[in-house]
Amino acid sequence: MASQVDTGVFQTIETVNKDKLVIRDKLYGEHIITEPVLIDLLQSAELSRLKGVCQHGVTALLGFGPKVTRFEHSVGAFLLVRKVGASVEEQVAALLHDISHTSLSHVVDYALSQPGEDSYHEVHKSRFLKTTRLPEVLTRHGFGDLKALDEELFPLVEQPSPHLCADRLDYSLRDALAFDKFSLEYIQQVFHSLKAVPHATSPNRILALEDPQLALALARSYLATDRDVWSNRSHANIYKRTGRIIAELVRSGRVKEDALWILSDDDFWALLRREASPEILRELDRLETEGLPDESKLQLPRETKIRTLDPDICQGAQAEPLPLSVVLSEWAAERQQYIAGRESTRE
Numbered sequence: 365m366a367s368q369v370d371t372g373v374f375q376t377i378e379t380v381n382k383d384k385l386v387i388r389d390k391l392y393g394e395h396i397i398t399e400p401v402l403i404d405l406l407q408s409a410e411l412s413r414l415k416g417v418c419q420h421g422v423t424a425l426l427g428f429g430p431k432v433t434r435f436e437h438s439v440g441a442f443l444l445v446r447k448v449g450a451s452v453e454e455q456v457a458a459l460l461h462d463i464s465h466t467s468l469s470h471v472v473d474y475a476l477s478q479p480g481e482d483s484y485h486e487v488h489k490s491r492f493l494k495t496t497r498l499p500e501v502l503t504r505h506g507f508g509d510l511k512a513l514d515e516e517l518f519p520l521v522e523q524p525s526p527h528l529c530a531d532r533l534d535y536s537l538r539d540a541l542a543f544d545k546f547s548l549e550y551i552q553q554v555f556h557s558l559k560a561v562p563h564a565t566s567p568n569r570i571l572a573l574e575d576p577q578l579a580l581a582l583a584r585s586y587l588a589t590d591r592d593v594w595s596n597r598s599h600a601n602i603y604k605r606t607g608r609i610i611a612e613l614v615r616s617g618r619v620k621e622d623a624l625w626i627l628s629d630d631d632f633w634a635l636l637r638r639e640a641s642p643e644i645l646r647e648l649d650r651l652e653t654e655g656l657p658d659e660s661k662l663q664l665p666r667e668t669k670i671r672t673l674d675p676d677i678c679q680g681a682q683a684e685p686l687p688l689s690v691v692l693s694e695w696a697a698e699r700q701q702y703i704a705g706r707e708s709t710r711e
Contacts, residue, residue, distance in 0.1 A: 371415055372436030373542060377406065389436075390548070391537055392443045392555050399452055401505035405459055406439070410496045414438060414465065416628025419535065421469040422606045423599045425629045428656055430542040434469065438462050440534035445520045447555065448571065449564035453507060454518045458530050460498065461515040461522065464489040466624035467632035474607025474667055476614065476621070489513075492625050519569050520560060526674040526699075527687075528571045533558075536586045536673065543593055546585035554582055561678045561685050572678040572685045579675040579688045580695055586673040587702050595670050595706055597662040602651065604665050609647060613639055663711035670706045672699050 368378040374390040385397040385406060397403060405411055414434035418424035424431045442459040450458070464485040466472045472484045481487055493499065499510055515521045515531070523529035537554065540546035554573065561572045573579045593599060613619040618639040627635060637648055664670075674695070676685040689696035 371439065372433035373430045374432070374538065375436040375439060377439075379407075387439060387443065389440065389443060391440065391541065391551050392447070393552075395443055395446070399455075401452065401456060401502070401507065402442075402459065404501055404505070405456065405498075408498070408501065410463060410498055411435065411438065411459070413626075413628075414462065416630065417465055417467060417469060418629050419469060419539070420593070420599075421471040421603065421629070422633075422651070423602050425468070425633060426602070426652060428599065428602070429593065432538055432542050434462050434465050437535050437538055440538055441521065441530040444530040444534055444555070444558065444571075445518075448520065448558060448560040450518075450520050450560070451565065453512050454520055454564075456502070456507065456512040457515045457518040458521045460513060461531055463496075463498070463513075464492040464625070467627050467629050468606065468610075468624075471603050471606050472610060472624060474604050474665070475610035477667075495622075495625070519567075520564070520571055523570065526672045528573075528673070528675045530571065532673065533571065536582070536589065539589050539593060540585045543589055545588040545592070546582070550578070550581055550585075553578055559678070561676075570676055570685060572676040574677070574679055576677050576679075576688060576691050579677055580692060583673045583675060583688060583695060583699070586671065587699075590671040591702075591706075595664060595668050596659060597664050597709060598656040598659040600665050600668045601657050601662050604667070605647065605651060609636060609640070609644055612644065664706065664709045665711060668710075670703055672703060674699065 366378055366380050368376050370376050376388045378386040380386060383398060385403055387395045387397060417434040419432040419434055419437055420429050423429055438459055441461060442455050445458045446455050466485055477484045493513060502510055502512060511517050521530050537551045541548060541551055557573055557575060559572055560569045613636060614621050619635060623632060623635060640648060674687045674689050677688055677691045678685040689699060
């Protein structure tokens with residue numbers, strides 16, 4: 365008997381039978397999945413855990429935005445590379461690229477990352493994977509070299525900022541829709557016009573758009589989302605305060621670090637409250653009741669990334685892809701001006 369579950373704000377998955385799933389995504393439409401490895405991964409406990417992890421961590425948990433999940437984002441990144449013709453192995457890499465994200469997502473970076481480190485979930489990914497059945501699942505389906513667990517090997521999935529890649533594109537589109545920074549019509553235009561160049565199996569393949577004006581609209585929506593969400597000083601303040609609480613409770617031994625890879629956001633927050641000292645409990649109460657602080661009175665924490673996008677443009681089948689900032693000089697100036705303005709608010 366068919367069953368359907370919500371995986372986040374914009375997505376459902378229907379299990380038709382053991383050999384067929386149907387993903388219905390508000391951004392990217394309906395997709396039928398029949399590849400056994402993809403079905404097994406989509407139904408795995410390891411990936412299903414991410415349905416309880418908000419992309420925006422504590423701010424989403426506290427009601428300062430929609431609860432877009434790490435699961436729906438992971439599926440979204442997978443659908444993007446699938447759309448441009450990527451191999452099944454690269455689709456697996458996209459699906460699993462965020463598998464080691466912890467409860468409250470990037471909040472843990474403010475708690476446990478060392479200065480200069482990459483994101484906590486990236487640094488500790490191999491440690492987490494050793495506790496899972498994912499290597500066994502991949503080996504059973506013919507991917508025993510486990511390359512699919514290293515998204516850095518797959519250029520459609522991961523690219524350094526500010527280039528376009530499936531990870532960066534999906535979270536930007538999903539968040540832009542969630543926070544009303546980009547219309548669904550534009551998002552669907554981006555999805556349908558997206559392509560891999562020179563082709564999906566080239567070792568130097570990248571994601572690109574053809575229309576500079578559509579890419580400019582995308583890049584500007586990315587800046588708007590960064591300004592109001594990702595590097596918003598009020599949101600960053602909530603992250604940093606919560607990070608201090610997590611750090612204290614983990615380092616004191618009252619909260620086990622491994623709980624970050626086991627519990628949903630709701631359950632991890634409840635654990636913090638159970639283990640909190642009276643002083644920490646008062647701070648948790650303040651986070652729950654005081655609302656977002658006044659951004660004008662805050663500086664941007666040194667840990668907070670400033671995010672921009674510079675999509676590659678490929679006009680014509682034989683054309684060499686070029687960054688939008690090269691195709692449109694106005695974007696080069698606008699992007700640099702934005703970065704300088706945000707940096708001027710940093711502590």
